[in-house]
Amino acid sequence: MIRLEQVSKLYRTERIETVALHNVNLTIEEGELVSIMGPSGCGKSTLLHLMGLLDEPSQGEVEIDGETIDRRRRSDRELARLRNERVGFIFQQFHLIPDLSVADNVEIPLLYRKLSGKERRSLALAALDRVGLSSRTRHFPTQLSGGQQQRVAIARALAQNAKVILADEPVASLDPESSATVLESLRVAAAAGVAVIASLHQVHLATHYADRIIALRGGAVLQDAPTATFDPPAFAQIYDRTGERQVARSG
Ligand code: ADP
Ligand code: MG
Secondary structure: OEEEEEEEEEEEOOOOEEEEEEEEEEEEOOOOEEEEEOOOOOOHHHHHHHHOOOOOOOEEEEEEOOEEOOHHHOOHHHHHHHHHHHEEEEEOOOOOOOOOOHHHHHHHHHHHOOOOHHHHHHHHHHHHHHOOOHHHOOOOHHHOOHHHHHHHHHHHHHHOOOOEEEEEOOOOOOOHHHHHHHHHHHHHHHHOOOEEEEEOOOHHHHHHHOOEEEEEEOOEEEEEEEHHHOOHHHHHHHOOHHHHHHHHHOO
């Protein structure tokens, strides 16, 4: 569903050049729930942005759902269409529109499609049902808990029929119980065949919900394996500061 080949990303500012990602090769299949892990600054957000077509690699290739994304050959309009059809993005701070009801928020990406108002509403309500929010469709975002707001964002991606859901620290600002409900909704999406990629910091959540863990260190893939193969020492290594410096020195 997603393929990255030899992907690197450099950020240039006036005096410094940062290698945010270095020669990343990955394939993520439909129905997989993948947790991206690693210390702050290791490149998690950059990786998710590239996968979500929100930014472009400095080198290498990104392919989504069989289509290679080459910005030189695609117009902005075409990229926007691809994003709208294939990718749902979930942010730490929910990104819901406060003046719109829950159902209206879920309908937003559908406004760009040729659908009647009735069809849009029925897709939105079905998606809200799948994340357990049937009783909240007329509420406004501020009337919901953080976990419920995040599930509205997931419902929005489901209504959109996204092939890929990218979630950048989706539970970082939530309490443990809300975090669990959000991860369960992401599992619902994966069970429906969506490729779900989420950056997570909590080892217990990754262990419980992810099929696979990709650990980044200094912009490179440190480990990429099924969750069951990670034991406590493997998790400790992901956040090992000494190792981080070594990798930084060897470039
Ligand atoms: P993470 O999400 O794992 O904390 P990021 O992907 O945000 O990591 O950042 C990876 C590296 O790229 C960091 O060194 C960060 O400072 C740098 N970086 C991220 N975004 C930018 C940017 N827009 N301009 C310059 N440097 C950036
Ligand atoms: Mg980040």
